[in-house]
Amino acid sequence: MANVLVVAEFADGKVKKTTHSAVTFARTAAAALGGSYSILVLGSSAGMAVDELAKLGAAKVLVAEDASLGNYLAETYAPTVAEVAKDYAVVVAAASGFGKDLLPRVAGALAAGYAADITEVLSSGGTLQYKRPMFAGNAFGICVIDSAVQVVTVRQSAFAPAEPTGAVSPSEKVGIAPSGKAAGRVEWVKYEQVKNERPELAEAKVVVAGGRALKEQFYELLDPLADALGAAIGASRAACDNGYCAPDLQVGQTGKVVAPGLYFAIGISGAIQHLAGMKSSKVIVSVNKDGDAPIFQISDYGLVGDLFKVVPELTEKLRAIKAG
Amino acid sequence: MKILVALKRVADPDNANKVKIPADGSKVDTAGLEWKPNPFDDYALETALRLTEDGKSNKVRKGEVVVVSFGPKEVETTLRSALATGADRAIRVECTDEQLDGFLVARALAKLVETEKPDVVMLGKQAVDGDSNQVGQILAELLDWPQAAFAATLREESAGLLVGREVDGGVLEIRVSFPAVVTVDLRIVAPRSVYSTATDAAFKYNDGVRFAPLPAIMQARKKPLDTKSLAELTTEKPRIRYVRYEAPPARKAGTKVVDVDALLDKLKNEAKAL
Structure with missing residues (x-):
C-alpha cells in the first residue's frame, strides 16, 4: 500500500499549525504514489483533536488515546507511531522540535531511512525524491530512501498550511504499542513556557x-x-x-x-x-x-x-x- | 561515569557559502575549505569533560571520556585534538564519508556501545554539513535507551541526568537514568549549564569550549587510539541515497536607502509589503 501517514503535533489541547504543513506534503506525496494519506494523533486526550483533523481531507484520522501518552516523550510515542507506520510507504511530521525529536527515533524502530527538513517532494518514475537543504542552505541534496517505510520531516516554511477540504474524514481508534525499557527510564519533569503573546x-x-x-x-x-x-x-x-x-x-x-x-x-x-x-x-x-x-x-x-x-x-x- | 562522544569533522562551516556544485550536480564540492570539528560535537566533548571532573581542576577526573569518529586516516587529526583537549581514549572507524548515512553511523555506534558500555553517549544535535539532526535519536531507539535531544543544561544526579531541553516555545525538563543518549544544543557550553555531582553549585565555567594547552598536545600523541573497520560494526547498507545536488536560488543584493522615509516609501510603493 503506497499511502502516507502524517503524525499530527497535538499539545495543550491544540493541533499545532505544523501539522497542516505536513498534510500539504502528504497531499503531494500521496498523489505521486497514487495512494491516500491518513493522520495519526497521539495523546492522553487525542480524541479532542479529531474534529479539526477530520477536515483536512485524510482517508482516516487515527486516534491513539491513552493515559501513558499524557506529556509527549519520544520514548512513549515512538513505539505506537512505528507500529502504525508499518502499513504505510511514507511517514511524515513537520521538522519542529516535536518532529525532529520523534521521527528519527521512529526511523530507528523501523530500520528505515530518514530525510530531515525537506523543502520539496518530487517524483521520478513513481519513486519519491526529497529535496533538502544542507551546508546551512548553501546546497540542496535530492535524495531517495531505500527502505520499506520512508521517514521524513518537512520544513514548515516550505509547505503552506493545508486548508480544509469541506469533507469530513472518518476516525478510528488505534491500540497503543508496548513501550520498551527506555520509556521506564525517562521522566517528564516540567515545561517552562516562554511567555509570548506574539504570532508564532x-x-x-x-x-x-x-x-x-x-x-x-x-x-x-x-x-x-x-x-x-x-x-x-x-x-x-x-x-x-x-x-x-x-x-x-x-x-x-x-x-x-x-x-x-x-x-x-x-x-x-x-x-x-x-x-x-x-x-x-x-x-x-x-x-x-x-x-x-x-x-x-x-x-x-x-x-x-x-x-x-x-x-x-x-x-x-x-x-x-x-x-x- | 563513562561517556562515549561521537565526533565528526566538517568542511569549515564559517565558509559554507563557498561550497560548489558542479554542473552535473554529482556532489557538493568542498575543495579549498579546511576541515573543522563539527561545532556541536565540540560542545558534546566539552560537556563530557565537564561531567567527568569537579570543575575546580580538570586534572581530578572522576570518569572516562572515549571519543569516536568515522572516516579515513585524516580524521585522526580530529581525534588527537580531542585527546589533547582532555579525552582519555580514541577510536577511529575506518571508512569513507560516502559509505555512511545517519542510520549506518547509529548502527555502528550501537555495536560499539556493546563493548564500550558507556553510561552516556554524547553527541552534537546535528552535523552542520548534512544538517540532519538524527544520529542520537536513532541510536537511542536501537539501544532502547532514553534520549535527551537538544540538551541546553545538564545536572548529574545519583543515577542519571536532569536535562533542560530547548524545545519550541520554552524549555522542557526531563530526567533520564543511565545509560542514556544525550545530544547537545548551543547553550550547553554556557558557564552554568553543566554540573556533575562533584561540581560546586557556585562554580562557573568559562563560556564556550576549552582549548588544549601545548603540553597536552604533546601528551595526546601517547594516548591510545584504536582503529576498527566499519564492517566489524555493521554490514547494513545506507538507507539514504543522494541522486543529485543543486545550488540554492541566488538572492541579489537590493538597494540601499538613505533614510527611514525612503525605506517606508519603497516598502509601501515598490515591494507592496506594508
Missing part, C-alpha cells in the same frame, strides 16, 4: 529580528516595532547567546527557519548560519551601522545607520501609517 515565529507574516548590537535594549527597541507591524520577534544566535533575548527566538541553521513576507534584520551582521534561517523570506530589510555587513548582500532594502535612532523613528512612522 515560524508562521508570522512579518518578522522583526535583532542581533547582538541591540544589547540589553533588545526588547525595549524591538517590542514596539513588532507591535506596530503585528510581527513575531526573532534573533541572531549572538543575541541569544549573550542572553539579550530568549533562546527560542533564534533564527538560523540550528534554530528556527522562517520565510515571512517581510523580514527586518536589525543590527544583524549576517553570519552564514543566520542566513540559513531567513534567506527564503520574500522581502528582507536590514538596518546596520556597518555598510559592508554581509546581510546587505541578501537584503532587498538596506539602511546604513545607528539602529538606536533608526528603530524608534521607524516605529513611530509605522504607527502613523497604521493610524492612517
